[in-house]
Amino acid sequence: MSDIEGNIQAKAKKLLKDGTIKYFIGYENGSDPLHTTPCFIKKAEDVDKIVWNPLCVNNLAGYLTHDKKRELKKGEEEDKKPIGILVKGCDSKSLVQLLSEHRIEKDEVIIFGVPCDGVIDPKKLEKVLKDKNLSVNTIDSLTIQHDGKNYTVKVNGKKYSFPKDKIEMSKCSDCTQPNPIISDETFGEKVKKSDKKDYKTVEEIEALPLAKRWKFWSDQFAKCIRCSACRNVCPVCYCKECVVDSADLVITPQTTSSEKANKMPWLEKNVDPAENMFFHLTRMMHMAGRCINCGECERACPMNIPLSLLTKKLEKEVKEMFDYEAGIDVEAKPLLSIFEEDDPGDFIK
């Protein structure tokens, strides 16, 4: 157990014991040695489940808004205590975004920040291990350590070294915010990472002629089964009813029959090229200036659609056009609700 892990456990234990927080959201070991999984610790005696290691990939910030959407059970009283949550550098950006959009308020969370040296992509790890003839079925123990440019992976007592880019999440290679932007307590030393975003993959697509680009994305979206994992995993997609939902989800006794009858079916449930394209473009429009590129949608997608290419493109455009970056400043106004004299696009002036 690393110091960091131990300190996180100790702090969580203290806050649970003295009743400061209602629960703590962190990571525990997952279904196999390659995965960790989000955990919700409610009792002080359960804190030793909490782990911190390079397999802690998930962005946990979104769970804060799930909590708000939950319908209370009969007789259940709302617990107004704050939630303790563990965030890496990138995750802290989504937290900042949620705070700046007032989806959560600062006194509703106690933030455990961990400076992050990069996290592992379990899919990539499984592949490199397979190349070494190590099937996951036969792995009893696995630990991972950083050492400069490489990761040392110890499997069943034997050490293997893999270059970073072979097993790291691709979002980590050019991460400019490895240290939590906001936290009540930080665990571990600050780390240094890239100081410039790398848009090579985006530029490659941009350089394609229009017809090829269209084909590239049409083919990708054709794979989409519209399971909504990308939307639901997104930490800043919190609406109770989304434009892409075909049913009314927010209904009060005051909602009239004609409001229900005239609900605009922006998107049909049909899975076909046109609907899928609309689904993704709509999602992206709603992400402009809000997405912080945590890479969760791409990771969640079972069909391996390279969604980060889209979110990175979005980030790049927003940066170039408006010199704006999401998730940096709690006081910042949302990009799409502000207007500056020198905004590009003459038509609007």
Added chain:
Amino acid sequence: MENNPYKPEIAVIEKIREETTGPRAIKTFTVSFQDEKVKKSFTYKSGQTAMLSVFGKGECMICITSTPTKKGFLEFSVMLQGKVTSALHALKVGDTIGVRGPYGNDFPLDKWKGKNLLFIGGGIGQAPLRSVYLNALDNRKDYGDITLIYGARTLSDLAYKEEMFELEKRDDVNVFLCLDWKFGKDGIIDEEAEEGWVTINRKEPAKTKPRKGTSRFTGFVPEVVTAVKPSPENAIAVSCGPPIMIKYAVANLKTLGFKDDQIYTTLEMRMKCGIGKCGRCNIGSIYVCKDGPVFSMSQLEKIPKEY
């Protein structure tokens, strides 16, 4: 495709009756199948439902409110709710709709022969009951006492008004109508909802003294149940309406001595296929579309409270 259960038959609207108006208006549609063969072969039982289509808008599940004892047409009472119900309300006599069904189980009228029947309805809940009591009245000699308790918010919210008033005049059926209390800013105003309507004794509904010759009350349906004091002896009670009404009506029936297997109701779940395939109307391992909508309280005791 042979026997496609998803393919509706075309039916023509012959008559539209505005039962109630307002934001939750109810209209009763009398329809008959275009195809003579279908007209003859379509049979149903009281309590069963049908999937109605307005093509382009979709489908919705509506119970058949006419009685199978009257042949050649079907009646549906539809409350304005959302997309399909709004589209239905916009239709005129002569327009066509799609009908598929009938679906679900029915009220076991055969088993109830020789028994006293009590019907307790509120709002659109009267729609499924109507098929049953009209059916029983058409086979009047098969049953003991028949009693209807039907409540609505105001007189204009009372559906099947003319028919109810006719039934009130018959002496082989006891009809008790009931209108909600008037509400003021301090809550319930203790006075008649309409002239000549007996106000229920709120503290002790059982002590309400019905005025001679009238069976109309101001109060809530469950209170009327207590005031009317139906005997559980050899009786069956059927209650349909808003969940809150059913809850209290059933509680009061139990106080009167009714047992769970003497009380019936219908359930509603979101529905799409109507034939137990699409999955969404399940409560535990039963599908309300196919195994319901009619349940006795003792059956409901056995399924999860997830409706």
Added chain:
Amino acid sequence: MTSSNSFKAENFVIKKEDVAQFLKGLSDYTIYAPVQEEDTVLFKVIQNPDKIALHITNTVKSPKFVVLPQTETMLKVTKGKENSIKIDEPVLDEKNILFGIRPCDARGIAILDKVFSGDYKDPYYVKRRANTIMIGLACTDPHRNCFCTSVGGAPDSTDGLDMLWTDIGDLYFVTVLTKKGMKLVKETVIFSKATSENTRVMNKVHKTAHEKITEKLNADALPKKLENLFEDKYWDEVSMKCLGCGSCTYLCPTCYCFDINDIEYRDKVKRVRTWDSCQFSSYTIHTSGHNPRPNKENRMRNRVYHKYKYHHDNYNELGCVGCGRCITYCPVDMNLKATIKELAEK
């Protein structure tokens, strides 16, 4: 639907190099087989047999879509003058072969067969299914999340299949299970009778595969156990991390829930069926806004109950074939195997 009852299984072998020729000879059929594109393996229509990827344990999406497409037009309605309405149904006479379907997925389709027949037959499913021949491939390298043997299946299960092929080195061992399967063998000449040596190797391959699935879960205990666990706190705890997406149900070979909606283009209307999922809150919400399953704990409970109790109540078999997809592809690593274990021990 396939009935293997009256048919006595026959064994053949085919040389691996002859497989392409075999498939090319089946030009009357649309052949679906696993194809790898980048990192994703999916069942696709095969034009070129060289593209088939049989080495991968299983595809991301189960092949149920061949018999239950994610989107299908059920009816085409044309509104004419004077309220006349014409309803057209699709013609479904395409003949399909599912080549290389894994035994768990074939069992999944066998489960669907029962759901879509019964008191009301679903003609769309029944027609597609009758036109589909399933050539299974026995598993030799089960995935870490496979647990077929705990739910009544096996890496060499023949449920639902017309043929089962087993990789025995340079050859595939071919067990023909139905008349439908036999027809394909008769139509080509490249099959030869299996020898007893072939059979010995095949049995060994099957045995090795069985041994690789070391975990045996007490899944059979669940239908009974779950009778008393509906109100258990367990559901609140285990569902906390669920995102309510549809991945687990959409990828699952036995999930079949669907939605029906109308799409209107001027005077033409399409009535369309699409997959739906009990993990979505839109699935059960009433027009009034009342939702019988408002929270993720209600919805996840329904998924597990459906597979491990409700389906068993109605069909006397579990509604899960242990393919492990819902674990492998869940974005938050929801572990159904652990859930089964924990529930069985309660």
